[in-house]
Amino acid sequence: MYVNVALNIPANKLFTYTVPENLKAKATIGKRSSCDLEHVKPITEILDDEPLFNDEDLRFFSWISRYCIYPLGKTLAELIPTGSEKKDYLWVLPLPVPAGLALSKSQEKLLDYLHSWPQGIALGQLVKNTELKNAATIVHGLHLAGLLQIVERQKKPLAVRTQKIIRLETILPDDLRMTARQEAVVDFLKNSGPMDLHDLIASAKTSSAVIKKLLEKGVLAIGNAEFIRKASLTSSISRTPANITLNDEQEKALAEILSRLHAEAFCPILLHGVTGSGKTEVYLNAITHVIKNGGTA
Known part of the structure; x- marks a missing residue:
């Protein structure tokens, strides 16, 4: 089984990969994959459980790519919600330099800087910090000469995002006394059910101080729930209600x-x-x- 993959690189073409037997059932349109930048190499991983888009969406995204004269892979990277993508980067580690080895001034400068980072440094940061115009080429040459080591690392995925959920306690204190504003929040939650803290403040037209008092009185309870990052299924153009005067x-x-x-x-x-x-x-x-x-x- 072969699949065409749109890579997030400046190349206006698709790349063909083989699909291992254990990934065939998962390989469908709309899912991201992990693969090396070589033709007819096997896909190593399917990153999504469910497709992020369907055939019709892909046709539209392809039209956007052609219309904007922008590679399909990079177009998709702009359209897909960010946050959980798999990203790799190159990490450069210093190695011992033999005594008396003839090096150019640029090579010496780069190695001197690299050895100030015994635990290694990201390639991009190394190139930026040394301020050498051909730093990437120098690194490649020193790597071939065995004077430094380059390893591939993966960036940590974005941490789970949580939101504070407010709910009513099932048993209320016997000697409970509440203000009118506090009673309004309780009545609102009885009708709405548990709600995100910020949404509750906005919807019930209350304040964080009122919520805090109800928490202290044991009327409300607060907990964390995972917030799923996702793109909106609808789109709209909104403006602030205030009139803006053009200059x-x-x-x-x-x-x-x-x-x-x-x-x-x-x-x-x-x-x-x-x-x-x-x-x-x-x-x-x-x-x-x-x-x-x-x-x-």
Whole structure:
């Protein structure tokens, strides 16, 4: 059994891998895999229990890849929620250098720095810290000469994310006395059931101080529950309720965009501005205008 894999590298092609017998049942579209960067090598691991997308999604993602002229593997890496991906990196370890060995100044500088890290250092950090333009090439040459060791390590996966869940105690104190705000929270939880702390504060229109008092009185209990990282199945564009007034430059840019829209002819527009200059507000105002006039965006 062979499969085509889109790797997260700048290569606009798929890579073919064999699937070991023990992984055939798991190898389906939409799952990530672990494999070496070589053709017709076996996949070593299937990373997902369930597919992250289906055939229809893949066709759409492939269209995005072609439209943006961006490799499919890197496109998928941008689209898939982050947090649990398997990432490897290279770790460089110093080895003894024979006395009297002739080395270039660049090699000496790199080895001197490396030996200040007896436990080793990540290749990327080594290249950055030595500030040598061809540091990666020097490392490769020293590795071939047996003057340093390179090993592959895996980054630790993201820790389990938890959220604080508030629930009512089953047995309440006999001498319980509560304020009106505290009673409102209790009544709310009776109807809603256990709830995330932040959601409870927002939904019940209460405060953390009220929740804290109820915890101290033994009315509420708090516990941790795993929060599953996942992408939303719906998408929306939301804005803050406050009206934002465009400045003169934004108004000028918006007027230019609207004039092109009113011409009802395709026209590419490049909006240039530094980070934080307000380009997004111009976009959103243009989108709002289009939607109000029966268009789509």
